[in-house]
Amino acid sequence: MMVLLFDTYGGITHNDLVYNKKKLAEPFEPAQPIESFSRTIKNTVDYTDAGHTPFGVNQIIAQTYTHLFNSGVLLDACEKWKWRKAGTT
Amino acid sequence: MTSTLTVDNVINGFEHPMIAPIRTEPNYETIHSVQKRLNSNAASVHSYRGGGIHRHLGAIISSTRYVVIIPVPFVAPTNPGRTATLPADTPPEARAMLERNYAANAKEFQAYNTLQRDLNQQIINTFDSPYLQGLEYDVVAFANLSARK
Numbered sequence: 001m002m003v004l005l006f007d008t009y010g011g012i013t014h015n016d017l018v019y020n021k022k023k024l025a026e027p028f029e030p031a032q033p034i035e036s037f038s039r040t041i042k043n044t045v046d047y048t049d050a051g052h053t054p055f056g057v058n059q060i061i062a063q064t065y066t067h068l069f070n071s072g073v074l075l076d077a078c079e080k081w082k083w084r085k086a087g088t089t
Numbered sequence: 090m091t092s093t094l095t096v097d098n099v100i101n102g103f104e105h106p107m108i109a110p111i112r113t114e115p116n117y118e119t120i121h122s123v124q125k126r127l128n129s130n131a132a133s134v135h136s137y138r139g140g141g142i143h144r145h146l147g148a149i150i151s152s153t154r155y156v157v158i159i160p161v162p163f164v165a166p167t168n169p170g171r172t173a174t175l176p177a178d179t180p181p182e183a184r185a186m187l188e189r190n191y192a193a194n195a196k197e198f199q200a201y202n203t204l205q206r207d208l209n210q211q212i213i214n215t216f217d218s219p220y221l222q223g224l225e226y227d228v229v230a231f232a233n234l235s236a237r238k
Contacts, residue, residue, distance in 0.1 A: 001209060001212050001221075001224060001231065001234050001235070001236055001237070001238065002120065002123075002124055002127065002149070002212065002236060002237055002238070003237060003238035004224045004234070004238060005115055005120050005212075005216070005220075005224070006117070006120055008220075008223060008224070009114065009115040009116060009117075009120060009220065010116070010117045010120060011116060011117055012117060043121075045154070045157060046121060046124075046154070047117075047121075049150075049151055049153060049154045050117070050120075050121070054151065054153040054154065055157075057156055057157050057160070060157060
């Protein structure tokens with residue numbers, strides 16, 4: 001039922017999806033709480049899913065990692081992530 | 090809070106047993122807010138499927154969204170039929186095992202359907218009926234729709 005509700009009343013257009021995908025590409029601002037960044041990612045992923053154009057897992061991980069690495073504030077965590085055991089998260 | 094799924098009592102174990110009704114035409118934001126509550130509710134009911142950590146979350150979100158959270162697909166239980174299939178020459182030990190497996194599968198399937206029914210009921214109670222009429226089938230109403238689709 002939720003898919004039908006999103007399709008009928010969600011008002012998700014192609015332009016909205018394009019705009020939403022750009023939001024995933026917005027850099028992480030270290031002055032903002034990490035929760036805000038996390039929420040933006042989750043909402044972006046939810047939106048594309050509701051619009052039947054979901055992001056791939058690797059795409060989400062790569063984009064998030066890039067934002068965090070480029071922010072320069074979580075370099076140790078990024079380094080650990082980079083060298084984590086294959087197949088773990 | 091998590092609950093063990095029983096046929097009679099699913100909704101009481103939900104994290105959000107009541108969802109505030111939406112009395113205006115639904116839009117993305119309102120539907121999304123309801124979706125998040127339904128996600129919490131499904132995830133508050135025990136399941137070993139889809140890795141088990143997120144319980145029944147996979148029953149309400151898409152498979153693509155689920156594997157973003159955990160890389161183990163959630164596969165819904167299938168109907169095991171009315172009775173266990175027991176070939177005539179099945180030894181007693183194997184027969185007992187097949188019957189136990191059948192009972193477990195039947196219980197899980199029935200409980201999963203109860204969860205879907207209760208989630209559907211929450212959706213019906215949340216949105217005003219004029220906005221749901223277009224989704225309803227003449228004979229079976231919403232009975233052939235899962236909470237997801």
